[in-house]
Amino acid sequence: xxxxxxxxxxxxxxxxxxxxxxxxxxxxxxxxxxxxxxxxxxxxxxxxxxxxxxxxxxxxxxxxxxxxxxxxxxxxxxxxxxxxxxxxxxxxxxxxxxxxxxxxxxxxxxxxxxxxxxxxxxxxxxxxxxxxxxxxxxxxxxxxxxxxxxxxxxxxxxxxxxxxxxxxxxxxxxxxxxxxxxxxxxxxxxxxxxxxxxxxxxxxxxxxxxxxxxxxxxxxxxxxxxxxxxxxxxxxxxxxxxxxxxxxxxxxxxxxxxxxxxxxxxxxxxxxxxxxxxxxxxxxxxxxxxxxxxxxxxxxxxxxxxxxxxxxxxxxxxxxxxxxxxxxxxxxxxxxxxxxxxxxxxxxxxxxxxxxxxxxxxxxxxxxxxxxxxxxxxxxxxxxxxxxxxxxxxxxxxxxxxxxxxxxxxxxxxxxxxxxxxxxxxxxxxxxxxxxxxxxxxxxxxxxxxxxxxxxxxxxxxxxxxxxxxxxxxxxxxxxxxxxxxxxxxxxxxxxxxxxxxxxxxxxxxxxxxxxxxxxxxxxxxxxxxxxxxxxxxxxxxxxxxxxxxxxxxxxxxxxxxxxxxxxxxxxxxxxxxxxxxxxxxxx
Numbered sequence: 001x002x003x004x005x006x007x008x009x010x011x012x013x014x015x016x017x018x019x020x021x022x023x024x025x026x027x028x029x030x031x032x033x034x035x036x037x038x039x040x041x042x043x044x045x046x047x048x049x050x051x052x053x054x055x056x057x058x059x060x061x062x063x064x065x066x067x068x069x070x071x072x073x074x075x076x077x078x079x080x081x082x083x084x085x086x087x088x089x090x091x092x093x094x095x096x097x098x099x100x101x102x103x104x105x106x107x108x109x110x111x112x113x114x115x116x117x118x119x120x121x122x123x124x125x126x127x128x129x130x131x132x133x134x135x136x137x138x139x140x141x142x143x144x145x146x147x148x149x150x151x152x153x154x155x156x157x158x159x160x161x162x163x164x165x166x167x168x169x170x171x172x173x174x175x176x177x178x179x180x181x182x183x184x185x186x187x188x189x190x191x192x193x194x195x196x197x198x199x200x201x202x203x204x205x206x207x208x209x210x211x212x213x214x215x216x217x218x219x220x221x222x223x224x225x226x227x228x229x230x231x232x233x234x235x236x237x238x239x240x241x242x243x244x245x246x247x248x249x250x251x252x253x254x255x256x257x258x259x260x261x262x263x264x265x266x267x268x269x270x271x272x273x274x275x276x277x278x279x280x281x282x283x284x285x286x287x288x289x290x291x292x293x294x295x296x297x298x299x300x301x302x303x304x305x306x307x308x309x310x311x312x313x314x315x316x317x318x319x320x321x322x323x324x325x326x327x328x329x330x331x332x333x334x335x336x337x338x339x340x341x342x343x344x345x346x347x348x349x350x351x352x353x354x355x356x357x358x359x360x361x362x363x364x365x366x367x368x369x370x371x372x373x374x375x376x377x378x379x380x381x382x383x384x385x386x387x388x389x390x391x392x393x394x395x396x397x398x399x400x401x402x403x404x405x406x407x408x409x410x411x412x413x414x415x416x417x418x419x420x421x422x423x424x425x426x427x428x429x430x431x432x433x434x435x436x437x438x439x440x441x442x443x444x445x446x447x448x449x450x451x452x453x454x455x456x457x458x459x460x461x462x463x464x465x466x467x468x469x470x471x472x473x474x475x476x477x478x479x480x481x482x483x484x485x486x487x488x489x490x491x492x493x494x495x496x497x498x499x500x501x502x503x504x505x506x507x508x509x510x511x512x513x514x515x516x517x518x519x520x521x522x523x524x525x526x527x528x529x530x531x532x533x534x535x536x537x538x539x540x541x542x543x544x545x546x547x548x549x550x551x552x553x554x555x556x557x558x559x560x561x562x563x564x565x566x567x568x569x570x571x572x573x574x575x576x577x578x579x580x581x582x583x584x585x586x587x588x
Contacts, residue, residue, distance in 0.1 A: 008257045009562040010193040011516060012453040013508050016206055018219040022048040023182070023440035025205055026227040027191045027250065030060035031149075032403030032424030033229030034156035038114070039432030041163055041183035045440050048221050049185045050207055052230075052245045055157045059231040059243060059404065060421070063149025064288035064356065065132055066142035067111075067425070068418035069104040072129045075137045077101040084419060087134040087318040088412020089537035090553050091263075093576045096409040099390055100419065100426050107425045108141065115155035118143045131293040132417035134318040140418045146288050146354045152421065160185065190510055191249060192218070194226060194257040194399060197444025202226050202398025204443055205253075210510060224443040225435050228254060228386060228394075228401040229428070233521050235514075237379035238463075238470040241270055241286045247514040248521035250405035254386040255520060255560035256454065260395045260569050262407045262555045262577075263384025264521065265528035268415050268538045269475045270380035271322040272298075274373065275337035276364060281466070284378050285360040287340055289417045292316055294353065296342035299372060300329050306338070320414045320538040323377040327475055330376070339372035377475050381420060383411035383538065384528075387557055389580040392431035397582045400435070402427040409555075409577050413537025451562035455496045457519055458504070459511035464492065465518050473526055478542045482530045489523050524566050528556060 026037040029051035041047040051058065070080045080101040085092050112118065118141045121128040129138040143151035163183045188210040195203040204222040230250030234242025251261055272292070274285040292298070292315045297305050306329045311317035317325075326338045342350070347369045350358045361368050386394050386401040388408050394401050402408075403424040410423050472485025496506075496516070506512050534548040535541050555577060557569040572578060 008194070008196065008449045009451040009454050009560070010206075010256060010449050011508070011513055012456050013192050013206065013208070013513070014218045016218050016220040020048065020219075020221055022046045022221055022223040024048070024225045024227065024435055025050060025221045025223040026229060027205065028058060028229030028231060028403065028405070029055045029157070030058040030229060030231055030403055030424060031152055031156065031421050032428045033058075033227065034160055035425055035428035036227050036229060036402060036432050037183060038156070038159055038163065039429060040435055043432070043436035044182065045436060046182040047184075048223070049160065049183070050189050050191055050205070050221065051185065051187055052190055052249070054187050055160065055185060056153045057243065057245065058153070059246060060424075061150045061153040062241065062243060062286070063152075063421055064146040064286055065290040066130065066140040066148045066418050067108060067152070067421040068132075068135065068139050068416070069108045069141065069422055070101060070139055071105055071108065071127055071141060072137060072139055075139050077104070079137060080104070080139060083135050084410070084416045085412075087414050087416035089320070089414050089547070090412065090549060091536065091555070091575050092412035093409025095576065096390060100410050100423055103426045103429075104422045107422070107429060111152065111155070111425060114159050116143065116152050117155070118151075119145065130290055131316065132289040133292065133313070133316045133322060134416045135316075140290065140293070142290065144356075145352060146290060146356045149421070190513060191230070191253060192513065194253055194396070195220065195222070195446040196257065196396070198447050199444065200397065201444055202396060203446040208510065208513070220446075222443050222446070224398055224441050226399050227392070227431055228399070228405050229403045229424070230405045232382045232404040233518070234379045234382075236466065236469050236518050236522050236525070237474065238281045238466040239273070239284050240282070240379040241273055241284060242379070243283055247517050249514070249517050250401065251385055252517035252520045254394060254396070254399065254401065255524065257396050257399065258559060259399060260387045260557045260559055261385060261524060262387045262557045263528070264382065264525040265532055265539050266383040266411070266413050266537055267379055267525070268319055268381040268383060269323045269377035271319055271326050271377050272340050272375040273378035273380075274361065274364065274366070275376040278336060285364070287357055287373060287375055288354070289319070291340065291342055291354060291357065294345070296340050296345070298322070298326065299339050299341050300333060301335065301339070318414055319417065320540070323475055323538070324540060326375070326377060337374045337376040340375045341372040342368055343370060343372070345369075379474075381415050383407070383413065383415050387577060388427075389577070390430065391434040392427050393434065393580055395580055400431045402431055409575075412575070413539060454516065455498065456506040456508060456512040457492060457496045457515040458506050459515050461492055462511075462515045462518060464488070465515070465522055469522055469525070473529055476540055476542055477529055479530070482526055486526050486530065489519060489526060492519055493523070520560070524558060527558070527566055531556060
């Protein structure tokens with residue numbers, strides 16, 4: 001690095017001990033990340049995929065229900081748009097939704113061409129379609145019954161590995177001298193921070209490789225374009241459907257780099273997660289919405305279908321409505337869970353249509369064929385994230401985001417079931433098109449940040465953050481609960497800053513970096529939830545039970561101001577996001 005300094009703040013970490021060059025670095029290996037990487041590499045850009053575990057270990061492979069698109073007879077993108085806008089509770093950016101639903105069907109067909117195999121219909125249809133909550137038509141394509149994400153992940157990982165083999169063969173002289181695909185992967189690597197040049201443009205990332213592969217320890221990938229596809233932040237709560245790698249790393253990186261984020265208060269709690277007891281923590285087994293789509297009923301301890309009469313779609317109402325219905329009935333009856341009853345499916349249907357869920361339930365001593373499944377809401381999906389435009393560009397030149405880490409405006413205040421895989425697919429393709437529309441350029445020289453490194457939290461603070469967020473900013477929120485959560489998070493930050501009497505220096509490492517990331521995203525989430533004094537979508541304020549369109553049908557955009565504060569950048573004047581403009585072109 002030169003002696004110059006740039007904006008932003010970085011985690012406390014060793015200086016990079018190695019570096020590689022690329023045209024594009026993609027962070028994450030779910031449907032969004034791998035789709036972007038494949039498209040960029042196919043266009044001749046040297047592309048590096050960095051992933052926190054193995055290529056197939058992200059959130060995509062845990063997706064059970066499917067991918068939504070207007071593929072069925074009689075269905076149209078306009079109908080898909082209408083269902084999405086209703087689920088988003090007045091806060092969707094309509095231009096983003098229209099982009100999703102119109103480009104979605106062809107994007108799914110290209111995914112099939114890549115090798116993904118969806119279940120065929122029993123009456124000869126090429127693709128079997130089912131329903132999920134909030135959809136008025138059967139438009140959910142699925143694979144392996146309830147293993148859609150696993151199949152999509154398999155197809156994309158195979159395509160990436162095949163392209164990587166082609167590059168290695170070209171390098172060894174066995175590839176016939178054709179054009180190099182230029183795709184390589186770095187697994188078991190936690191990305192730390194964004195590198196920027198003296199003009200504030202993206203210059204790559206720093207990362208820590210966890211003891212495996214060609215590189216080890218902290219290093220850097222220098223590239224003029226970085227695509228964040230890091231997934232969600234469900235691990236900020238005690239109980240979640242997200243895998244252990246979902247610690248908000250992408251949102252935290254973007255915040256430290258000066259990018260705008262929006263709508264973090266809108267965390268969708270999946271209404272039907274297998275209830276394993278009040279002390280259950282970490283990743284919990286999901287009971288897909290498709291189970292209700294096929295006719296399962298939500299019942300209370302007396303066998304009463306309590307969602308009937310609460311919404312025209314009953315159990316298939318949007319997820320926020322179903323989660324609230326479950327919590328209300330549980331409070332009324334003094335319990336912590338309800339039941340999902342699908343005994344009428346019979347053994348054959350369970351084994352054919354939902355083999356993964358059946359096995360998960362049985363592994364915990366519950367047989368859905370003969371008994372109702374105890375279920376309760378758990379943190380599932382972040383509708384907010386790093387703000388982007390319709391090309392996936394963030395407010396930092398050269399930094400892109402797609403998938404759950406991004407806030408495109410598609411989901412509004414509540415994601416419509418199975419729109420997430422489609423969003424990752426569609427906007428990853430749009431990002432790749434934007435990046436490859438111009439010849440790759442050399443990245444600028446990275447400069448040091450002007451602010452001191454962000455002090456780290458000790459790993460043992462992680463459970464405190466998670467329990468604080470579940471208690472204060474979970475499904476039910478209030479001014480009092482959020483104030484208590486805020487106070488705890490501030491205390492933890494002060495301890496990290498060395499203001500506590502018994503402060504101990506924290507050794508940089510994966511667990512400390514993850515815990516520090518969790519604290520940062522938790523602080524932004526709580527700040528947004530405190531400021532939004534209404535109930536909208538999956539943001540439920542007990543003390544403000546009504547929706548207030550006059551004041552809150554808007555997005556709050558925030559940035560992180562070193563050394564420690566989160567500041568409001570602006571408030572939109574409608575549900576649509578403003579355009580993103582750069583003084584300097586991010587990829588000239």
